[in-house]
Amino acid sequence: MDANHHQELLKKYAEAIVKVGLNLRAGQRLIITNAIARGVPPAGRALVYEVTKAAYAAGARYVEVVWGDEEMLRIRLQNAPADSFDEYPKFFVNASLDMIKNGDAMLSIYANDPDALKGLDPERVGALQKSHLQNNQEVSVNISRNAINWCVVASASPAWAAKIFPDLKPEEAEEKLWKAIFETTRVMQPDPVAAWQEHIQNLVKRAKYMQARKFSSLHYKGPGTDLTLGLPQGHRWIAARMPAENGVDFTANMPTEEIFTLPDRHRAEGTVAATFPLSYGGSLIEDFSVTFENGRIVKVNAKKNEAILQKLVDTDEGSTRLGEVALVPASSPIATRGHLFYNTLFDENASCHIAIGRAYRFTLTGGEELNDEEFMAAGGNVSLNHVDFMIGSSQMDIDGIKEDGTHEPVMRQGEWAFDA
Amino acid sequence: MNNETFDQLLEKYADVTVHVGLNLRKGQRLMIQALLDDAPFVRKVTESAYKAGAIYVDVLFTDEKLTRLRFEHADPESITEVPDWTFARNEEYFKRADALLGVSSSDPDLLNGINPDLIAKNRKARAEKFDPLRKYDSDYNWCVVATASPSWAKKIFSEMPVEQAQSRLWEAIFSACRIDVADPVQAWKDHTAKLIKYRDYLNAKRYSSLHYTAPGTDLTIGLPEKHFWEGGGGTFKNGIFCIPNLPTEEVFSTPHKNKVDGVVKATFPLNLMGVLIEDFSVTFEGGRAVKVTAKKGEEDLRKLIETDENAGRLGECALVPNSSPIGQRGHLFYNTLFDENASCHLALGSSYRESIEGGPDMTEEEFASQGGNKSLIHVDFMIGSGEMNIDGIKEDGMREPVMRAGEWAFDV
Numbered sequence: 001m002d003a004n005h006h007q008e009l010l011k012k013y014a015e016a017i018v019k020v021g022l023n024l025r026a027g028q029r030l031i032i033t034n035a036i037a038r039g040v041p042p043a044g045r046a047l048v049y050e051v052t053k054a055a056y057a058a059g060a061r062y063v064e065v066v067w068g069d070e071e072m073l074r075i076r077l078q079n080a081p082a083d084s085f086d087e088y089p090k091f092f093v094n095a096s097l098d099m100i101k102n103g104d105a106m107l108s109i110y111a112n113d114p115d116a117l118k119g120l121d122p123e124r125v126g127a128l129q130k131s132h133l134q135n136n137q138e139v140s141v142n143i144s145r146n147a148i149n150w151c152v153v154a155s156a157s158p159a160w161a162a163k164i165f166p167d168l169k170p171e172e173a174e175e176k177l178w179k180a181i182f183e184t185t186r187v188m189q190p191d192p193v194a195a196w197q198e199h200i201q202n203l204v205k206r207a208k209y210m211q212a213r214k215f216s217s218l219h220y221k222g223p224g225t226d227l228t229l230g231l232p233q234g235h236r237w238i239a240a241r242m243p244a245e246n247g248v249d250f251t252a253n254m255p256t257e258e259i260f261t262l263p264d265r266h267r268a269e270g271t272v273a274a275t276f277p278l279s280y281g282g283s284l285i286e287d288f289s290v291t292f293e294n295g296r297i298v299k300v301n302a303k304k305n306e307a308i309l310q311k312l313v314d315t316d317e318g319s320t321r322l323g324e325v326a327l328v329p330a331s332s333p334i335a336t337r338g339h340l341f342y343n344t345l346f347d348e349n350a351s352c353h354i355a356i357g358r359a360y361r362f363t364l365t366g367g368e369e370l371n372d373e374e375f376m377a378a379g380g381n382v383s384l385n386h387v388d389f390m391i392g393s394s395q396m397d398i399d400g401i402k403e404d405g406t407h408e409p410v411m412r413q414g415e416w417a418f419d420a
Numbered sequence: 421m422n423n424e425t426f427d428q429l430l431e432k433y434a435d436v437t438v439h440v441g442l443n444l445r446k447g448q449r450l451m452i453q454a455l456l457d458d459a460p461f462v463r464k465v466t467e468s469a470y471k472a473g474a475i476y477v478d479v480l481f482t483d484e485k486l487t488r489l490r491f492e493h494a495d496p497e498s499i500t501e502v503p504d505w506t507f508a509r510n511e512e513y514f515k516r517a518d519a520l521l522g523v524s525s526s527d528p529d530l531l532n533g534i535n536p537d538l539i540a541k542n543r544k545a546r547a548e549k550f551d552p553l554r555k556y557d558s559d560y561n562w563c564v565v566a567t568a569s570p571s572w573a574k575k576i577f578s579e580m581p582v583e584q585a586q587s588r589l590w591e592a593i594f595s596a597c598r599i600d601v602a603d604p605v606q607a608w609k610d611h612t613a614k615l616i617k618y619r620d621y622l623n624a625k626r627y628s629s630l631h632y633t634a635p636g637t638d639l640t641i642g643l644p645e646k647h648f649w650e651g652g653g654g655t656f657k658n659g660i661f662c663i664p665n666l667p668t669e670e671v672f673s674t675p676h677k678n679k680v681d682g683v684v685k686a687t688f689p690l691n692l693m694g695v696l697i698e699d700f701s702v703t704f705e706g707g708r709a710v711k712v713t714a715k716k717g718e719e720d721l722r723k724l725i726e727t728d729e730n731a732g733r734l735g736e737c738a739l740v741p742n743s744s745p746i747g748q749r750g751h752l753f754y755n756t757l758f759d760e761n762a763s764c765h766l767a768l769g770s771s772y773r774e775s776i777e778g779g780p781d782m783t784e785e786e787f788a789s790q791g792g793n794k795s796l797i798h799v800d801f802m803i804g805s806g807e808m809n810i811d812g813i814k815e816d817g818m819r820e821p822v823m824r825a826g827e828w829a830f831d832v
Contacts, residue, residue: 029503039481042456042459045456045483045485048483048486049485049486049489052486052489052490052493053489053493056489056490056493056494056495057493059495060494061494061495061498061501062490062494062498062501062503063486063489063490063494064503064505065483065486067456067481067482067483068481069459069462069463069479069481071459071463072462072463072466072477072479075463075466075467075470075477076466076470076476076477079466079467079470079471080470080474080475080476080477081473081475084475084476087449087475087476089478089509089512090508090512091505091508091509091512092505092509094505094508095503095504095505095508095509098503098504098505
């Protein structure tokens with residue numbers, strides 16, 4: 001890919017993000033950030049510039065970029081006093097809440113290093129992560145209610161590319177990662193915006209089918225996995241396009257290949273084996289499985305970073321339970337690339353997945369109107385966390401179980417078992 | 421400079437910034453304002469600050485290119501919009517008297533070609549938004565230092581490839597900040613002790629005015645009765661002594677806001693938020709700038725002094741010998757932190773509260789009645805040269821030489 005062609009694609013990508021992902025309206029302000037690094041890492045600069053131009057062209061009043069340097073987090077974790085991790089700048093929370101109140105838009109750009117916090121003391125990493133979740137809670141609650149139009153996208157970064165393609169030279173690895181990003185976000189197609197509209201329609205059809213079946217639970221079977229997840233009454237299957245409370249329809253993830261809803265926080269039984277490593281707070285948890293009883297995680301097992309996984313589960317009561325169940329065929333364009341991305345945005349769209357922690361309010365009919373207690377009573381989960389992990393593979397079968405106990409195939413060998 | 425040496429010097433520079441410039445105390449928070457390209461230096465400072473006992477180091481990175489993109493692409497009507505959070509993020513730290521580090525490495529040509537009217541509107545809107553932060557100015561230890569960004573280096577050493585220019589600029593920064601000596605901390609002790617002697621000499625003299633003469637300059641600056649000369653650092657309300665600029669070669673006070681008369685010719689171009697003003701003169705009457713002329717950027721300069729009622733009055737007069745190590749380098753830096761330490765200078769706009777005895781505790785009215793100036797701006801410009809003479813004039817009209825041919829005219 002020559003430099004001009006790359007720049008051209010970056011521009012098309014930025015346009016798709018602004019027009020499809022955010023669907024940014026004239027007069028909105030846009031804040032661009034990244035929760036993991038507390039701001040967009042410097043590697044995301046080139047994409048930030050193009051998005052900024054596209055946003056102003058779409059009539060944005062103001063574009064603010066919060067920058068974050070993962071190396072600063074690492075230095076803090078290594079050097080700051082152990083009792084200082086509650087220090088947290090309030091302005092970012094206030095700024096985000098101000099934008100939410102004002103009906104502005106928010107974009108998160110991933111350009112991180114999946115191993116940024118590798119080798120650091122899990123106690124400290126956990127303490128810092130918990131402080132971030134607690135301090136930022138009001139923002140994440142608002143975002144997960146879809147208070148405003150928001151979107152999560154990725155930019156290649158040298159460290160991330162090297163993690164995925166360790167055998168390639170740095171420039172080749174980065175170029176290959178950009179190619180993967182452009183292809184999976186449909187930017188290589190002649191008219192990316194039209195391609196996205198068609199894709200969104202297809203996903204919406206799948207969600208409508210699942211909605212009409214009104215399953216009361218799903219049964220997953222695969223190597224190391226035998227899991228039954230209850231679905232609460234009023235669960236809503238969501239795909240690719242949602243209305244925000246500020247009145248703007250948006251697509252929260254690019255790429256996106258999933259349809260998803262919430263499981264009943266009280267009804268999960270059995271064991272599930274993860275099929276991908278999980279990158280959490282800068283650490284990689286590998287080869288792990290989780291066992292549930294009555295919706296609660298009673299046991300975790302991991303070949304690598306089990307302590308970090310346990311810390312995640314111990315964050316709060318809601319982190320012992322699930323908040324999302326998502327279906328993605330094993331033949332998804334991301335899965336067929338045949339490699340891990342070490343990044344949830346991509347890996348979750350390569351595989352069926354579930355999430356530990358908070359359920360999205362909009363996945364339950366009327367969920368936005370309920371207080372925490374009512375939401376939990378209806379089967380919704382409340383937590384500081386929302387962490388996806390991948391469980392799908394071409395050896396996974398999923399049945400839908402109706403109220404009367406009848407089973408219907410939903411997926412077979414990782415693929416949709418119905419036409420929509 | 422090989423990479424290893426550079427890395428060691430950068431680390432020493434970070435340590436001097438933390439221990440000498442900021443004099444960071446155990447248990448303090450540190451807020452850093454820097455450009456994204458400053459990250460390698462910011463990381464070193466952060467590590468040094470934690471080792472000095474900081475409980476939290478936060479950095480607010482900005483990317484100048486986004487500033488330019490906004491001027492180029494945003495609706496001109498929206499250019500005066502300054503979101504509340506840009507104020508709040510500073511106030512959060514200022515009101516706790518946490519330490520503040522500014523890292524300066526701006527592209528001197530950043531806003532070249534942008535409509536001066538838009539720039540002025542944006543500058544004024546920002547200054548108005550941030551004005552309430554001024555009340556914290558005397559509260560906390562702070563420091564401004566520089567890093568060699570590619571665009572800044574290229575501006576100074578335009579004939580060199582960019583890496584070479586950057587390396588030259590780093591060398592100049594390390595040298596001006598006394599990083600390349602065996603014991604920088606001791607070197608700074610010696611240097612500030614010297615500046616403090618000049619400061620004490622001038623404070624003891626109680627001059628009622630200064631008279632500047634040089635080619636194109638014949639200016640009399642009245643000093644407030646309670647004026648105070650500063651130099652070599654100061655102690656702020658949180659009780660911490662710090663050196664607010666690295667490098668620093670100046671001894672400075674404030675003119676009386678109503679007592680400046682005559683004409684002064686700038687001897688260096690002025691870099692105003694990415695626009696260069698060149699070959700300019702300012703004429704004062706009764707403290708106010710009544711006329712400006714400039715070969716380049718005259719409109720930008722006029723807009724600057726029209727920012728508010730007192731933007732055309734002076735808030736600082738600083739003395740720097742022409743032989744200062746920065747002046748001796750013989751080239752412009754296009755950056756106030758350096759150029760102001762190569763030359764005698766003045767500042768349009770606000771006075772520092774510390775420049776008047778008891779100033780930090782005065783109300784705005786008291787400060788103004790003592791001759792202190794209050795404006796949304798504070799912009800330094802250079803007037804010194806090897807041809808400048810300055811006399812100190814006492815209450816009774818007696819004259820004493822303060823500087824001759826750009827050098828101190830007295831011993832301390």
